[in-house]
Amino acid sequence: MLDGLKDSLGAAIKKILKSSGIDEELIKELSKDVQRALLQSDVNVRLVLEITKQLEERALNETPPPGLSRKDHIIKILYDELSKLLGNESDFDFKPGKQNKLILIGIQGSGKTTVTAKLAKFLTRQGYKVGVVGADTYRPGALVQLRTMCEKSNVEVYGEENNKDSPNIVKNGLKHFAGQPLDVILIDTAGRHKEEKDLLDEMARINKVAEPDLALLVIDGTIGQQCYSQAEAFHKTIPVGGVIITKLDSSAKGGGALAASAATGAQIMYIGTGERIDDLEKFSPTRFVGRLLGMGDIQAVLDLAKRLEDEGDDVRMKRISSGKMNMEDFLFQLEEVTKVGSLKGILESIPGMSGMVKEDQLDQMEGRVEKWRYIIQSMTKAEKANPLDLLNSSRIKRIARGSGWPEGEVKELIKNYKNSKNMMKASKGRQMQGTLRKMGLG
Numbered sequence: 153m154l155d156g157l158k159d160s161l162g163a164a165i166k167k168i169l170k171s172s173g174i175d176e177e178l179i180k181e182l183s184k185d186v187q188r189a190l191l192q193s194d195v196n197v198r199l200v201l202e203i204t205k206q207l208e209e210r211a212l213n214e215t216p217p218p219g220l221s222r223k224d225h226i227i228k229i230l231y232d233e234l235s236k237l238l239g240n241e242s243d244f245d246f247k248p249g250k251q252n253k254l255i256l257i258g259i260q261g262s263g264k265t266t267v268t269a270k271l272a273k274f275l276t277r278q279g280y281k282v283g284v285v286g287a288d289t290y291r292p293g294a295l296v297q298l299r300t301m302c303e304k305s306n307v308e309v310y311g312e313e314n315n316k317d318s319p320n321i322v323k324n325g326l327k328h329f330a331g332q333p334l335d336v337i338l339i340d341t342a343g344r345h346k347e348e349k350d351l352l353d354e355m356a357r358i359n360k361v362a363e364p365d366l367a368l369l370v371i372d373g374t375i376g377q378q379c380y381s382q383a384e385a386f387h388k389t390i391p392v393g394g395v396i397i398t399k400l401d402s403s404a405k406g407g408g409a410l411a412a413s414a415a416t417g418a419q420i421m422y423i424g425t426g427e428r429i430d431d432l433e434k435f436s437p438t439r440f441v442g443r444l445l446g447m448g449d450i451q452a453v454l455d456l457a458k459r460l461e462d463e464g465d466d467v468r469m470k471r472i473s474s475g476k477m478n479m480e481d482f483l484f485q486l487e488e489v490t491k492v493g494s495l496k497g498i499l500e501s502i503p504g505m506s507g508m509v510k511e512d513q514l515d516q517m518e519g520r521v522e523k524w525r526y527i528i529q530s531m532t533k534a535e536k537a538n539p540l541d542l543l544n545s546s547r548i549k550r551i552a553r554g555s556g557w558p559e560g561e562v563k564e565l566i567k568n569y570k571n572s573k574n575m576m577k578a579s580k581g582r583q584m585q586g587t588l589r590k591m592g593l594g
Contacts, residue, residue, distance in 0.1 A: 160189030165227055174222045179211045186230065195237075203233045234441040244366060244394075244421070246280070246335060253326070253337050253362055256396075257355055257386055258370035260343035263398035265294050267370050267424060268340040269301030270432040271396075274422075276305045280335040285325030286311035287318045287358065290342035298340055304429060318342060319357040326362065339364065352389045359390045366393040369418070373399045387418075397435075398424035479536040482569050483528045523557050524565045530554035539566060 164185035171178055183204045190200045207230055216225035246252045256264050256271075265288060272282045284302055286309050288294035295311040302309050310325040322339055329337055339362055342354065359367070369383055369392045386392060395418050420435045471477050528536065530551045535542050543551075543566060552559040 157189055157193040160192065161186065161230075164189065165230075168223050168226055171223070174211075174226065176212060179208055179226070182211070182226070182230075183208045199237060203237060206233050231438075231441055235437045247365070248335075251283075251329065251334050251337050252366070253339065253364040254366045254368060255339040255341060255358065255362055255364040255390070256368050256370055257341055257390060257392075258343050259351075259372075259382060260291065262343060262370045262372045263424060264288070264343055264370045265291075265298050265340055266301065267396055267398060267422075267432070268338050269298060269305070269307075270424065270429055271422070272302055272307045272338055273305040273429055274432050275336055276307060281333060282307050282336045282338065283329045283332065283334045284309045285322055285329075285337060285339045287321045287325070288340055288342045289316045289318050289321070294340070294342075301429060318354055319361045322358050323361045352385070355386070355389050367391060368394045368396055368421070370396045370398060373397045373423075392418045394418050394421040396420070396422045396424065477573060479528055479531060479539045479569060482572065483525065483536075520561070520564070523555075523561050524568075526555040527551060527557060527562055527565050540570060 164182055167185070168174070168178070168182060186207065187200055187204050190203070191197065210229045210233075211226045214225065214229070216222055244252070244254070254271075256268050258264050265286075268284060272284055275282050282305075284298065284307055286295040286298045288298075295309070295313065298311070299309045310321075310328045312321050312324065315321050318341065325339070326337065339358070341358060342351065367390045369386055371382065383392065383395070397420055420437070422432050423435050423440075425431045425433060471481055531539070535547065535551075543562075548559050548562045548566075552562050555562070
C-alpha cells in the first residue's frame with residue numbers, strides 16, 4: 153500500500169535517526185524531503201506546505217516530553233501532522249430503534265457497487281441487520297452485480313430492472329423495507345463524470361426522497377489530485393458525512409485520495425484494500441500513518457507508557473523499572489500491551505526498531521502472548537513471585553498440564569521472562585527505549 157510514499161518517508165526518517173545531532177539545517181532538510189515525498193504521491197500542494205511549515209516550527213521550538221529523545225520527538229511531530237491531515241478516527245453513529253439510511257455517491261468507476269456489498273457484509277458481521285437499495289440505473293448490470301455480491305452475506309437487495317427513475321426506485325425501496333426489522337439501509341446510486349449536471353441533479357433528487365442519515369463519498373484511490381475537485385463537487389450537492397477510499401492496494405497516487413477529505417471536512421471511514429468482499433477495513437488515521445512511516449501506532453505506545461505511569465501502582469513500577477519484576481508483573485505488562493493492539497504494531501512503533509525483527513518472528517510472538525497468559529495463571533502465588541528459583545522440571549510439568557500447553561511453551565515463557573528482566577536491569581538509569589522498558593518487552 154502506497155509503497156512509494158512509504159519508502160520516501162522512510163528514507164527521510166533514516167536521515168534523522170542516523171544523524172549525530174539535530175540542528176536547524178537538518179530539520180529544514182527533513183522538511184524538504186517530506187515535501188518531495190508527499191508531492192510525488194499527489195497530495196495537494198497547499199496541504200503539503202501546511203504540514204511541513206508546522207513540522208519545521210514544532211521541531212525547532214518544542215521541547216521533547218520526558219522519555220523521548222530529540223530525534224524521536226521530531227519523528228513523532230511528523231507523525232502528528234500527517235495524522236492531523238487525515239482527521240480523527242470516525243465511525244457511523246447509528247441510532248437504535250430506527251432504520252439508519254446511508255447513501256453512497258461517487259463517479260463511475262469509483263467502485264460504489266462493490267463497496268456497497270462490502271459494507272453490507274462488514275456491518276452484518278458487526279451484528280447489524282442490513283437491507284440494500286440498488287438505484288444505479290445508468291450502468292448495465294449494476295443491479296445484477298449488487299445482488300450477486302450481497303447474496304453471500306444473506307442481505308436482501310431491492311431494485312427494479314426496467315425502471316430508469318432512480319429517485320422513484322429509492323422511494324419504493326424504502327417503502328419495501330419500511331416494515332422490516334432493519335438497522336441500516338444502504339443506497340447504491342449511479343455514477344458519471346462529476347461535471348455532468350444531470351448526475352448532480354439526480355443526486356439532489358435522491359437525497360430529497362431518501363433523507364439519508366449519512367452520505368458516503370466513494371473515491372478511487374488511483375486518480376490522485378482529481379479527488380479534491382470530485383469531493384468538492386459532490387459535497388456542494390449532498391453534504392458528505394464520510395469518505396471511503398477504494399483501490400488503495402496498488403496505488404502510487406493514494407496521497408491525493410487521502411487528502412480528499414479536506415475538500416468536504418468529512419473523515420475517511422473505510423478503505424478498500426483488494427478485490428475480495430472482505431477487503432474493506434475501518435480507517436484509523438494514527439495506525440495508517442504509523443504503517444506509512446514504518447513505525448506502527450506510535451500514539452498507542454505513548455498512551456500506553458502514560459497509562460502505565462498514571463495507573464500502575466508505585467511499588468509495581470519501581471519493581472519493574474529496577475529489573476526486579478515477578479511473573480505477575482510480567483503478566484501485567486503483557487495485558488497492558490494487548491490493550492493497545494498487536495505486539496507487531498508496538499514493536500514497529502519504536503523509532504529505530506521498525507524492520508529489526510522479522511515478520512515471522514513477530515507473528516510467532518503475537519501468538520504466544522495468549523499462551524503465556526494461561527501458563528502464568530496456572531502458577532502458584534509463590535511460583536509467580538520467584539519463578540527462576542522455584543520452577544524445576546516437576547513444577548513445569550504440572551503448570552503445562554494445568555495450562556493445556558506443552559512443557560516447551562512453559563520453558564519459552566521462563567526464558568523470555570528472564571531475558572526481559574536482565575535487559576531491564578542492564579538498561580536501568582539509561583533512556584534506551586524507555587517505552588519498551590515500561591512495557592516489560594525490553
